[in-house]
Amino acid sequence: MISLAGRDILHSWGKFVFTGFGLGLLIGVTLVMAGVYRGMVDDGKALLDNSGADLWVVQRDTLGPYAESSSISDDLYRTVLAMPGVAQAANVTYLTMQVRQGDNDVRAMVVGIIPGDAWGSPGWPPYLVDGRQITRGHYEAVADIAAGFRLGDEITIRRNRYRVVGLTRRMVSSSGDPMVFIPLKDAQEAQFLKDNEAILQNRRRTAANPAFNRPGQPDILDAVNASQANSTSVNAILVRLAPGSDAEAVAQSIRRWKRLTVHTRAEMEDILIGKLIATSSKQIGMFLAILSVVSAAIVAFIIYSLTMDKIREIAVLKLIGTRNRTIAGMILQQALALGAIGFAVGKITATFTAPYFPKYVLLLSQDAITGFMAVLAICALASLIAIRMALKVDPAEAIGG
Amino acid sequence: MTSEGIRIEGLRKRYGEGDTAVDALKHVDMEVAPGEVVGLIGPSGSGKSTLLKSLGAVIDPTAGRMTLGGTVIYDDGWKVTDLRALRRDKIGFVFQAPYLIPFLDVVDNVALLPMLAGHSNAESRERALDLLTALDVHHRAAAMPSQLSGGEQQRVAIARGLINRPPVILADEPTAPLDSERAMAVMRILHEMAKKYQTAIIIVTHDEKIIPTFKRIYHIRDGVTSEEAGEGRPIS
Numbered sequence: 001m002i003s004l005a006g007r008d009i010l011h012s013w014g015k016f017v018f019t020g021f022g023l024g025l026l027i028g029v030t031l032v033m034a035g036v037y038r039g040m041v042d043d044g045k046a047l048l049d050n051s052g053a054d055l056w057v058v059q060r061d062t063l064g065p066y067a068e069s070s071s072i073s074d075d076l077y078r079t080v081l082a083m084p085g086v087a088q089a090a091n092v093t094y095l096t097m098q099v100r101q102g103d104n105d106v107r108a109m110v111v112g113i114i115p116g117d118a119w120g121s122p123g124w125p126p127y128l129v130d131g132r133q134i135t136r137g138h139y140e141a142v143a144d145i146a147a148g149f150r151l152g153d154e155i156t157i158r159r160n161r162y163r164v165v166g167l168t169r170r171m172v173s174s175s176g177d178p179m180v181f182i183p184l185k186d187a188q189e190a191q192f193l194k195d196n197e198a199i200l201q202n203r204r205r206t207a208a209n210p211a212f213n214r215p216g217q218p219d220i221l222d223a224v225n226a227s228q229a230n231s232t233s234v235n236a237i238l239v240r241l242a243p244g245s246d247a248e249a250v251a252q253s254i255r256r257w258k259r260l261t262v263h264t265r266a267e268m269e270d271i272l273i274g275k276l277i278a279t280s281s282k283q284i285g286m287f288l289a290i291l292s293v294v295s296a297a298i299v300a301f302i303i304y305s306l307t308m309d310k311i312r313e314i315a316v317l318k319l320i321g322t323r324n325r326t327i328a329g330m331i332l333q334q335a336l337a338l339g340a341i342g343f344a345v346g347k348i349t350a351t352f353t354a355p356y357f358p359k360y361v362l363l364l365s366q367d368a369i370t371g372f373m374a375v376l377a378i379c380a381l382a383s384l385i386a387i388r389m390a391l392k393v394d395p396a397e398a399i400g401g
Numbered sequence: 402m403t404s405e406g407i408r409i410e411g412l413r414k415r416y417g418e419g420d421t422a423v424d425a426l427k428h429v430d431m432e433v434a435p436g437e438v439v440g441l442i443g444p445s446g447s448g449k450s451t452l453l454k455s456l457g458a459v460i461d462p463t464a465g466r467m468t469l470g471g472t473v474i475y476d477d478g479w480k481v482t483d484l485r486a487l488r489r490d491k492i493g494f495v496f497q498a499p500y501l502i503p504f505l506d507v508v509d510n511v512a513l514l515p516m517l518a519g520h521s522n523a524e525s526r527e528r529a530l531d532l533l534t535a536l537d538v539h540h541r542a543a544a545m546p547s548q549l550s551g552g553e554q555q556r557v558a559i560a561r562g563l564i565n566r567p568p569v570i571l572a573d574e575p576t577a578p579l580d581s582e583r584a585m586a587v588m589r590i591l592h593e594m595a596k597k598y599q600t601a602i603i604i605v606t607h608d609e610k611i612i613p614t615f616k617r618i619y620h621i622r623d624g625v626t627s628e629e630a631g632e633g634r635p636i637s
Contacts, residue, residue, distance in 0.1 A: 001516050002509055004502075011504030011545070316500045319459060320561070321489020322517055395488075396459040398500060399450060399573055 004326070005333030008310075019302050020338055023295065024345020027375060030291040031350035032357070034367050037284045039360035044174045044272035048265060053122040053238035055251050056263040057089075064261075065094050065236035066174055066268075067276045072260065074188070077237045083254055085245035090114055090121035091234040093187040096173060099147070099180055100156040106147045108180045109173035110157055112187020112234070115140070122238035125181060131166035137183050142166035144178035157182065158190045174272050176359040184234070192231035202228055292378060295342075300382035303335045307386040311393060318395035328387045332380060339379030343372050405471050406434045406601030407456070407569045412465030414451050414624075425451040427624035429465070433601035435568065438592055440612060440631065441605045443621035449605050450573075452621065456603070457492055457571055458484045470568035489518055493562030493600070495591075497574035499554040501546035501561075508533065508542040511560045518565065532560045535597070536590055552583040556590060563594055570595075572604040581610050588614050589636045 009016050047066065056065065057072070057080055064070025074091050081089040093112035098105040113123045115134040124133065125142055131151045134140045141162040143149040146169075153164045162182055171179040182190070194202070203225055207213050212224045239262075241250060251262040263271065273281075307314070314327055347368060354361035412429040415422050425448045433439050443449050454460040456467070458474070467475040469491055474481050481487050488494075501510045511529035516522060533539040536556045541549055549557065555575060562570050572591065576584035588611050595602045606612065616633035619626050 002505075002513070002522060004504075007509070008504040312500060313502050316496075317502070318485075319457065319488060319494055320514055320517070321485045323485065326517070394459070396454045396457075398494070398496065399453055399457060399459065 001326075003333070004330040005337065008330070009334060009337055015306075016334075016338060016341060020341030021345050023298055023302075023338065023342030025349060026291060026295050026298065027342050027346025027371070028349030028353070029346075030288060030295070031346055031363065031368070031371055032354060032361055033284050033287050033291065034371065035350065035354055035361035035363045036357070036359060037281055038362035038364055038367065039176065040174070040277045040280060041273055042362045043172050043176045043360055044277065045269070046170050046172060047174050048268055048272070050126055050171050051092075051123055051238055052120075052126060052240060054241040054247055054265060055239035055254070056268055057237040057239060057254060057258075058235070058261050058263065060259060060261050062261055063263075063271050063275065065092070067271045070235050071233045072235075072237065074184075074232050074234045076258065076260070077234075079258060080237050080239060080254060083250065083257070085242050085250040085253070086239055087242040087245075088121055088240040090123050090238050091184055091236075092123040092238050093184065093191050093235045094173075095187065095191045096175070096177060097157070097190075101149060101153055106149075107177050108143075108147050109175075109177050110187060110190060111179050111181045112184040112191070113181050115183045122240045125166070125168040125171050125179075127168065128166045129169050131164070133166055134181060134183055135165075138186055139163060140165045140183065142168055142181040144168055144171045144180070146172065147178035147180060149180075155180070157186070160186060160190070162186070172360070174276050188231040188233065191235075192233055199229065292374070295375070296378045296382045299335060299338060299342075299379050300385050302338065303331060303379075303383050303386040304389065306334065307331055307390050312398065314390050314393045315395055315398040318393060319398040324391050327390050331387050331390055332383050335379040335383035335386075336376055339375045343375045346371075405568065405599075406432070406437065407470075407603070408432045408466075408468040409456070410466045412452070412455060412467065413463045414448075414455055414460070415463045424624055426455065426462070429621070429624070429626045431603075431619055431626060431628075433569070433603055435599040435601055436596050437617070438595050438602040438604060438615065440615035440618040441603055441621060442607070442612065442618055447621045448624040449621055451624075452626075453571055453573055453603075453605055456569075457494065458487050489514060490565055491567050491569065493565070493567040493570035495555075495558050495562045495570060495572040495575045497577045499546070499551075499558035501554060501557055503546055505546075506542070507538065507544050507546070507549070507557050510546065510557055511564050514561065514564050529560065529564060532564055533557070535594075536560050551578060552586060555579065555583070555587050559587070559590055559594065563598060563600065566598055566600075568599075568601060570600050570602045572602060574606055574608070575604060576606065576608050576611055584608060584610050585614075585636050592636065 058064035058070035059072050062068045062070045077089045077091050095110045097110055099108045114121060115137055134142055139162050141155060141164050143164050145167050149164045151164055155162050206224050213221045241247060247264045251264050254260060254262045350363055354363055409429055409431040412426055414426040415424050417423055429452055441449060455462045464477050508526055508529050512525035515525035515528055530539055530542060533542055538553050538556045541553055546554060576587050591602055613632040613634040614636050615631035618629050618631045
């Protein structure tokens with residue numbers, strides 16, 4: 001038996017190809033949307049992987065440092081380092097801001113790390129694609145290449161300028177913003193230091209306070225002003241465990257004795273994926289649902305229209321003895337073929353356009369397979385209306401009168 | 402007359418019930434022998450289409466008896482369970498317009514029926530080519546219907562009607578869209594095919610050009626048939 005659907009498609013291939021192209025663009029958008037979600041999840045995992053930490057020690061009762069703000073003393077890392085099972089501990093700050101370069105600025109997550117002898121500490125970029133790590137205590141930066149900076153570029157963060165000495169890759173925040181690493185002290189200043197006007201205002205207020213500005217004791221006022229000008233806070237302490245240590249046991253110990261909140265890797269994944277990007281994923285889920293419904297409606301309309309165009313032929317086919325299942329099969333195969341054409345166009349479109357999206361779009365083969373099955377299922381469902389209509393065609397319509 | 406063709410006795414068809422009931426066919430008697438071509442003539446609303454649809458097993462008559470190729474197919478109710486197979490295997494259709502499947506080439510338009518009946522593609526196409534040769538359109542076997550002239554399309558439609566060697570062919574105004582020359586050509590083909598394949602052919606027509614070619618004519622008026630002899634004029 002010849003394939004009636006195949007012959008019809010070959011006969012009116014232009015209609016199918018152009019319709020499939022239109023449907024394919026819609027499917028392409030759907031695949032990219034799924035890729036955006038996957039990219040967000042991957043960004044979150046990359047953030048955790050690249051931090052090199054097993055535990056995140058943050059301000060008590062917070063979900064920091066990525067999902068909520070967290071501020072703890074930069075002295076605490078020493079006591080954390082002394083805890084059993086802890087191999088390394090490092091202070092780190094995170095601040096998402098606009099980093100300027102000349103007249104342009106880039107949204108980036110500025111990460112404060114301890115330079116020099118803390119080489120390889122948690123929080124450091126695990127590898128560089130060019131240049132070197134930060135070795136000086138001030139005014140050097142390592143940037144993710146997605147920021148668009150090059151080696152030797154001078155960038156401005158708040159009031160200070162930094163020289164880009166190294167470039168890294170896939171070091172991004174959970175929002176996909178590229179990271180810029182700078183020395184911890186500079187990062188603390190950038191994050192916690194007030195601007196000059198505010199400092200002057202604070203100094204005037206302190207000087208007006210007789211408790212701090214006692215006659216004959218100017219050192220007190222100087223000491224208070226100095227304490228206000230220096231920041232001793234960090235956002236988190238990243239902990240790397242000694243081999244064989246149990247993450248939950250160490251975390252419990254730190255929670256108990258240091259009265260801090262400690263997140264394990266699993267908890268951080270839950271925070272990042274389950275909480276931080278939960279709203280975005282729901283948003284994307286809604287878009288995917290709407291796009292699926294729109295795709296189904298389009299396929300249903302197209303198949304219905306194509307079937308309506310063939311009402312007389314269907315009546316003739318039924319009159320001459322064609323089985324209902326042959327006619328239903330023809331319509332179903334056409335819907336599936338349309339879906340297959342649309343999926344091929346959509347997949348190609350998504351693959352070629354994904355790199356141009358500002359945020360990371362991760363197209364997984366597993367998603368493509370799921371998407372293909374979903375497209376076929378949607379097309380099959382969408383063809384039911386046309387099939388129902390075709391099966392109701394009276395063969396007597398082929399006979400005039 | 403032989404009973405191997407088609408015999409209709411007391412066929413009735415009523416649409417609706419009660420006060421709104423309409424008797425489209427009140428009493429139809431017809432008999433067409435194998436190899437015979439008869440005309441069915443009647444004004445609009447006389448019941449021609451209802452009769453054709455009843456014969457074609459696409460509507461249910463109300464009462465009567467129909468015998469096809471020696472087999473009783475209707476006797477106050479269908480005697481065959483698969484009307485689709487009955488239409489496919491026992492009845493050929495030729496319409497006013499050819500209604501060829503536009504996405505199949507000529508040979509597959511004709512070969513489709515045996516394929517539907519379960520014959521292999523190769524065998525079906527071979528049979529179709531034989532028939533197309535007999536109808537002198539074999540040279541257009543690979544063409545699409547849209548590439549054929551009106552006469553060629555009608556010949557292909559006739560081939561499709563004949564391909565399963567049905568004992569009866571129902572032709573609904575097969576020459577209406579054709580000029581005299583082509584109409585006569587189609588009639589000649591139908592007569593030749595009727596003789597060659599011993600098929601009983603009923604042609605519903607208003608076409609004055611072809612009416613004189615019938616040897617027997619059935620008139621239908623207000624759902625009642627009557628038979629008269631035709632001129633049986635030779636087809637030039």
